[in-house]
Structures are given as C-alpha cells and as structure tokens.
Amino acid sequence: MHDIRFIRDNPEAFDAGLSRRGLASLAAHLIALDEERRAATTSVQVAQSRRNEASKLIGAAMAKGDKDGAEAIKAEVAALKDQMPALEARADELATKLKEALEIIPNLPGADVPDGGGEEDNVEVSRWGDARVFDFTPKEHADIAPALGMDFETGTRLSGARFTFLRGGMARLHRALGQFMLDVQTGEHGYAECNPPVLVGDDAMYGTDKLPKFAEDSFNTTNGRWLIPTSEVSLTASVMGELLDEAALPMRLTALTLCFRSEAGAAGRDTRGFIRQHQFEKCELVSIVRPEDSEAEHQRMVRAAETILERLNLPYRKLLLCTGDMGFGARKTYDLEVWLPGQGAFREISSCSNTGDFQARRMSTRYRVAGERRTEFVHTLNGSGLAVGRTLVAVIENYQNADGSVTVPEALRPYMGGVQVISPN
Structure with missing residues (x-):
C-alpha cells in the first residue's frame, strides 16, 4: 500500500516509479481525490464541533430566560443532526474510494532495478x-x-x-x-x-x-x-x-x-x-x-x-x-x-x-x-x-x-x- 502523504509530497517521483512499471501517471488523480476526502472529513468535523458548541448554548440561553434564542439554537442543532449522516457517508465514501485506488497500485521499483518490459x-x-x-x-x-x-x-x-x-x-x-x-x-x-x-x-x-x-x-x-x-x-x-x-x-x-x-x-x-x-x-x-x-x-x-x-x-x-x-x-x-x-x-x-x-x-x-x-x-x-x-x-x-x-x-x-x-x- 502506498502512503498518500508521500504521493502529495513527491508526485513526480511517484509517477516516475509508475512509468518504470509501464503504468500511466496517477499522482494528480490521487491527490485530487485525497483533497476531496480531506475536505469532506473537515466538513464532518466542523459540523460536529458546531453541534457540540450549540448544544451547550441551549442551556445558557434557557438560564437567561431567552426561550426564543434557545429554540433557534435547538433548530440549528436538529438541522446539523440531520446533515451529519450525509456528511459522514460522503467522507466514508471518499475514504473508501481512495483506499481502493491505492490498493491496486503495485509497489514502486527500487533505484537499482533494471528497466524492462518482460x-x-x-x-x-x-x-x-x-x-x-x-x-x-x-x-x-x-x-x-x-x-x-x-x-x-x-x-x-x-x-x-x-x-x-x-x-x-x-x-x-x-x-x-x-x-x-x-x-x-x-x-x-x-x-x-x-x-x-x-x-x-x-x-x-x-x-x-x-x-x-x-x-x-x-x-x-x-x-x-x-x-x-x-x-x-x-x-x-x-x-x-x-x-x-x-x-x-x-x-x-x-x-x-x-x-x-x-x-x-x-x-x-x-x-x-x-x-x-x-x-x-x-x-x-x-x-x-x-x-x-x-x-x-x-x-x-x-x-x-x-x-x-x-x-x-x-x-x-x-x-x-x-x-x-x-x-x-x-x-x-x-x-x-x-x-x-x-x-x-x-x-x-x-x-x-x-x-x-x-x-x-x-x-x-x-x-x-x-x-x-x-x-x-x-x-x-x-x-x-x-x-x-x-x-x-x-x-x-x-x-x-x-x-x-x-x-x-x-x-x-x-x-x-x-x-x-x-x-x-
């Protein structure tokens, strides 16, 4: 299995290794997929963080007697809860897609391995x-x-x-x-x-x-x-x-x-x-x-x-x-x-x-x-x-x-x- 961090940091070297194996360049595709995965993961984390923060604010609003404010925050929390499954599913889908893309790519040849077709x-x-x-x-x-x-x-x-x-x-x-x-x-x-x-x-x-x-x-x-x-x-x-x-x-x-x-x-x-x-x-x-x-x-x-x-x-x-x-x-x-x-x-x-x-x-x-x-x-x-x-x-x-x-x-x-x-x- 390849390390996506290595691919992000060394895209040209990764593609050069694939080329020696007779394969097309894949670094750009994998990096783009990883960026999409990371963005989806970030969206989940932001939503989770806001949901936790908002849940705490409900009690504070109720303590102040701000019922309207509390209800508005409750509505936001409910909306976030509704959004979470789709956000998590998308992050999982992209993580699986990246894993499946990486797991079928062969190992890169060592520098001292001779080039050849067969x-x-x-x-x-x-x-x-x-x-x-x-x-x-x-x-x-x-x-x-x-x-x-x-x-x-x-x-x-x-x-x-x-x-x-x-x-x-x-x-x-x-x-x-x-x-x-x-x-x-x-x-x-x-x-x-x-x-x-x-x-x-x-x-x-x-x-x-x-x-x-x-x-x-x-x-x-x-x-x-x-x-x-x-x-x-x-x-x-x-x-x-x-x-x-x-x-x-x-x-x-x-x-x-x-x-x-x-x-x-x-x-x-x-x-x-x-x-x-x-x-x-x-x-x-x-x-x-x-x-x-x-x-x-x-x-x-x-x-x-x-x-x-x-x-x-x-x-x-x-x-x-x-x-x-x-x-x-x-x-x-x-x-x-x-x-x-x-x-x-x-x-x-x-x-x-x-x-x-x-x-x-x-x-x-x-x-x-x-x-x-x-x-x-x-x-x-x-x-x-x-x-x-x-x-x-x-x-x-x-x-x-x-x-x-x-x-x-x-x-x-x-x-x-x-x-x-x-x-x-």
Whole structure:
C-alpha cells in the first residue's frame, strides 16, 4: 500500500516509479481525490464541533430566560443532526474510494532495478555449477518420472488437470527434499521453523497484497477462507497489526507447507509434467526487519536459497528481475533458475523479493525504535528456499540414468534411509 502523504509530497517521483512499471501517471488523480476526502472529513468535523458548541448554548440561553434564542439554537442543532449522516457517508465514501485506488497500485521499483518490459530484459547476475555431460540423450522429467511413481493419470482422475499422485520412491524423494530444505534453513541460516495454517482470512491475504488484485489466482473455500498460495501469507501476516520491539528484529521465519494456486493467469503454460501444479509444497522464507537492514537481508535470503541448489549440485543462474517482470508487491526481486537438461533450459525455482514497507502498511505492522517514542513500519521480505516440486523435477532431470533410474543426490541419502538409486517399478 502506498502512503498518500508521500504521493502529495513527491508526485513526480511517484509517477516516475509508475512509468518504470509501464503504468500511466496517477499522482494528480490521487491527490485530487485525497483533497476531496480531506475536505469532506473537515466538513464532518466542523459540523460536529458546531453541534457540540450549540448544544451547550441551549442551556445558557434557557438560564437567561431567552426561550426564543434557545429554540433557534435547538433548530440549528436538529438541522446539523440531520446533515451529519450525509456528511459522514460522503467522507466514508471518499475514504473508501481512495483506499481502493491505492490498493491496486503495485509497489514502486527500487533505484537499482533494471528497466524492462518482460523476462527478456532481466539481468543475469551470476551462474553456478557446470551442466552434466550425458553419454545419452537426457529426457524430460515427464517422460522419466511416471515409471518411478509420479502418477499424472491418477492425480488427474482424482482432482483434474495439474494434480499429481506421487508413489513409492517419488513420494519419499519429494519428502526428503522438503525435510532437507527445512533442516538447512533452520540449522544453518537461523530461520525459526513454523507450522502455520494453510487456510486464512481476508485480512491475511489483503495484508500480503494477494487481495483484491489476485483473488482469481487463489482458491476461496465455501466458508470464506482462502487456501494459501504460499506460506508467505501466513508467516508474514503472523505480525499483522502488531507493534514490535526493535530488539525482536530481525525476525526470520520458515515453513514447509502445502500451497494452492488456481493458475488463472497461466492458462496453457507448463500443462505437461510437474512444473506448474494447483497443489504443491514449498519451503518458504520470510524476514521482518528494520528498513535500514532490508537490502542486506535480501542478499542473505537469496544466499540461503542458493545454498540448497549448491548442496544438491544443481547448476543454476541468478537473475535480477526488471521492472516489467517483478511481482505486484515487490520493489526488488532476484530469481534463481535451475538447469533442466531434459528441457535444455533454465527454469525458475526460487523468487526472493524485498517488498519494503508495502506489505507492512497494509498490515499496520510497526516497530518501536529503541530508546525513542517514535515508531516505524517494518520491512518485509519473502522467498522460496525452495519450491519442492520444481526441485524434484531438477533432481530427476539432472540425476537421470540411461536405464530410466534416478540417482539420489548424496545430500538427500540420509533422508532416504541410505537409498542411492530410484529405479523404475
């Protein structure tokens, strides 16, 4: 959520940020709407003040025996009471109109974010690892995994397209990946393990910028709750409405949860295989920090995600996303893309974003500066450390063998009871 005071004080800078996002100027419209709202609020306050003042004057007039004067004041008070509902309704209407206008405007990009229209303009920052040289033609995971227990047909029969039933070695390898990620993030990077709800209310979704703009991308239950698209929602919203002590920061939270996405905006993309599912698991990373620490925390979070790929010896590249490819709430985002030899391409496996105070304003989450009375909005960050299903795909493709089996990466063998190879049934 944007601060209307910032827009009033910096209209040109605000419009320049929107322009970098490919959006038209909005500062003048928002400022005019805010002026109208403030004028309506002032009208309410003036009417309330005069009504209170006049009510006191009635008694004074009666004490003086001025019945006519008292009656005139009573008539004025009655008129003000009649006017108040309309004045208050207008002020509320304009406040709602301004809020609705602000809440669908994306975050402004950071100064160091490259300009661009789409993914083709993202900037590659670095690469890690060497692609494996195969002595056979590597296959895509969708061609290998069914014989290993990745059952697309049963998943579709049970729940429809983009659901998968994992069996045997595939199910165990999937579980091993999630546990490995959670252990590394908690044991080595200082994230506190959480087990949050996967059903949340409107406030949690709104506070983490998923509502109202992305309602169609999420699943809403019959009782009005939302299935989380990522545990970023539950973890970040766990401090919604709180005034935190500065000593409690930074807060670093992680959770391995089911996630649910309708993929309404991804029709026709990755319909084959396990890349884009309606239900998946992810090891989420969330940080809540002081504003001055958020840039360093962003780099730290990306490094925590990179660690998983390196421990699994999966080649990857790091991209700094351009203005046209960043998410709605992000002011700066790094993507990690893993190499998939079957596809012969890099594919996204983690996205780590710094949202600044954008979510904190929506959640009304502040911290009290140590030794001072003033408070400030926290900064929030979120990232994948990693997406479990996509990591499973990467392991299958990078560790495949000519006979259709998949070698288990060494880092995962303790989680697999020593199993070294998953072979076709």
